[in-house]
Amino acid sequence: MGSTTGRLFVVTTWGESHGPALGCVVEGCPPGVALDLDAMQHQLARRRPGQNKLTTQRKERDQVRVLSGVFEGRTTGTPIALMIDNGDADSSAYAPFAHLYRPSHADYTYDQRYGFRDWRGGGRSSARETAARVAAGAVARQVLGAVELVAWVQQVGGDEAEVDPSTVTAEQVDASLVRCPDPAASARFEEAIRAARADGDTLGGVVRAVARGVPAGLGDPVFDKLEADLAKAMLSLPAAKGFESGLGFRALSLRGSEHNDLFEPDGAGGVRTRTNRSGGIQGGISNGMPVELSVAFKPVATLFREQDTVDRAGRAATIKARGRHDPCVLPRAVPVVEAAMALVLVDHLLRFRALRG
Numbered sequence: 001m002g003s004t005t006g007r008l009f010v011v012t013t014w015g016e017s018h019g020p021a022l023g024c025v026v027e028g029c030p031p032g033v034a035l036d037l038d039a040m041q042h043q044l045a046r047r048r049p050g051q052n053k054l055t056t057q058r059k060e061r062d063q064v065r066v067l068s069g070v071f072e073g074r075t076t077g078t079p080i081a082l083m084i085d086n087g088d089a090d091s092s093a094y095a096p097f098a099h100l101y102r103p104s105h106a107d108y109t110y111d112q113r114y115g116f117r118d119w120r121g122g123g124r125s126s127a128r129e130t131a132a133r134v135a136a137g138a139v140a141r142q143v144l145g146a147v148e149l150v151a152w153v154q155q156v157g158g159d160e161a162e163v164d165p166s167t168v169t170a171e172q173v174d175a176s177l178v179r180c181p182d183p184a185a186s187a188r189f190e191e192a193i194r195a196a197r198a199d200g201d202t203l204g205g206v207v208r209a210v211a212r213g214v215p216a217g218l219g220d221p222v223f224d225k226l227e228a229d230l231a232k233a234m235l236s237l238p239a240a241k242g243f244e245s246g247l248g249f250r251a252l253s254l255r256g257s258e259h260n261d262l263f264e265p266d267g268a269g270g271v272r273t274r275t276n277r278s279g280g281i282q283g284g285i286s287n288g289m290p291v292e293l294s295v296a297f298k299p300v301a302t303l304f305r306e307q308d309t310v311d312r313a314g315r316a317a318t319i320k321a322r323g324r325h326d327p328c329v330l331p332r333a334v335p336v337v338e339a340a341m342a343l344v345l346v347d348h349l350l351r352f353r354a355l356r357g
Contacts (some may be wrong), residue, residue: 005233008350009143011136015084015297016118017126018091021084024132026139026349031077033143035070040138044084046335047134052177054193055326061087064135074149075139084136086128093322099311100319104301111312127238127329130336134158134316137339140346146347151209151337153180153330157190161185165210165292170266179334197327200304204239205330207337208294211345214280216288217356225284225346226291233340234295239329242296261289290312291345295337297329 004012017024041064048062049055062084088288096120101108106125108119116124128263141149152173154161161182178193180186188206196203218224227245234243244250254277261273261282264287264290273289280291302325309319328333 005236006343006347008354009140009343009347011133011156011245013129013132013136015129015132016120016123017086017128018089018094018118018123019086019119020218021085022129022132023081024136026080026082026136029069029075029077029080029139029143030350031075033075033139034073035066035075035139036142037064037066038354039142040064040135040179043134043138043141043335043339044131045276046174047131047332049332050088051332054177054190054197054328055332061085066353079237079245082095082132082139084131085134097319097323099313100317101309101311102301102319102321103303103307103309105257125238130238131343132338134339136336137335137342138299138341140342143346144342144349146213147342148212149209149338149341150212150228151179151207151334151341153178153189153205154208155206156180156189156328156330157205159188159192159205160183160206160234161189163208165208165290168210168220173334177331178328179331193328199223201327202300202303203328203330204241204297204299205328206294207330209292209337209341211280211291211341214291214345215284215349215352216286217283218345218352219283220348220351221284225281226286226344227279227281227284227293229344229348230291230293230341233344234293234337237295237297237333237336237340239297239300239333240295241298242294244294244296245281246292248279248294251277288349293341293342295333297333300326 013024018071023097037319042060060207063096065083067081069078150170161180163182173179177184178186178189180189231243259277261275265273266272280289302321304321305316306320311317
């Protein structure tokens with residue numbers, strides 16, 4: 001049900017934040033793909049907790065285990081099962097609040113949905129689940145081949161970086177502690193995150209991403225437009241509250257004559273657009289230009305300050321969080337956004353191949 005995504009490249013994630021393990025099952029991966037486990041582990045290392053002093057200090061190795069679907073280093077075409085052990089969960093920090101609803105968390109809504117919930121670190125609603133998506137996304141990236149995906153932190157709070165989507169590299173992104181390739185903005189972002197943490201507070205912002213080398217023709221009309229599926233994938237991420245394709249809301253300040261992407265010969269017998277304000281998607285179908293998007297993430301809901309709330313019986317109460325939490329999700333969200341993008345693109349690539357041969 002709600003834990004499965006994709007039509008031909010189908011991914012189901014499973015597991016909870018404080019359970020013994022979490023993981024995913026990937027179905028529909030073509031056979032014979034050489035699966036680079038080191039590349040998968042690299043992506044998981046970019047997402048894992050405890051990687052620096054700006055992130056949660058929960059220590060997880062996030063070592064992935066391949067349980068099925070791979071033989072002699074290649075995919076077999078059968079379901080690929082991936083598992084990641086939880087090694088540093090501390091449920092005791094959440095026990096005092098098992099009967100309280102944490103503000104802006106999923107506690108109340110999960111109780112209304114299921115009538116029962118796992119309060120240990122948020123259970124299934126925890127961002128810990130995204131480790132499984134990154135693992136699945138690493139498989140998708142290897143099927144995509146030459147498609148290059150790069151995401152970065154574009155904005156923290158009201159402060160925005162200056163980054164050129166046409167030239168930014170993964171190496172530039174990962175050289176920054178906050179994964180912002182603009183050195184001046186990176187320093188400001190780091191200072192802002194440290195200040196918020198010192199105040200027991202949190203920050204939100206924007207992750208921007210580009211996929212270069214996406215072929216023209218990906219996407220289906222009406223309900224399964226490429227940007228519609230990308231929007232769903234991004235808004236399914238924990239703390240995500242906004243999505244833009246191309247210029248997004250910035251296009252509202254332009255006239256049509258300023259926003260239109262004019263076609264021109266690409267010099268090799270093909271077609272390209274002179275600008276890319278559409279973000280590589282027109283009519284819900286990729287046009288061969290880089291696919292560009294932005295995802296807005298709210299400030300982390302867990303504050304180390306006393307806040308008003310209610311308990312499960314509806315009585316007024318107060319709560320002050322304990323545990324280990326990120327003051328800002330953005331640096332660790334970068335590989336998650338890339339993974340979510342890869343899952344959508346590979347699913348539509350397989351649909352395109354099925355349609356066109």
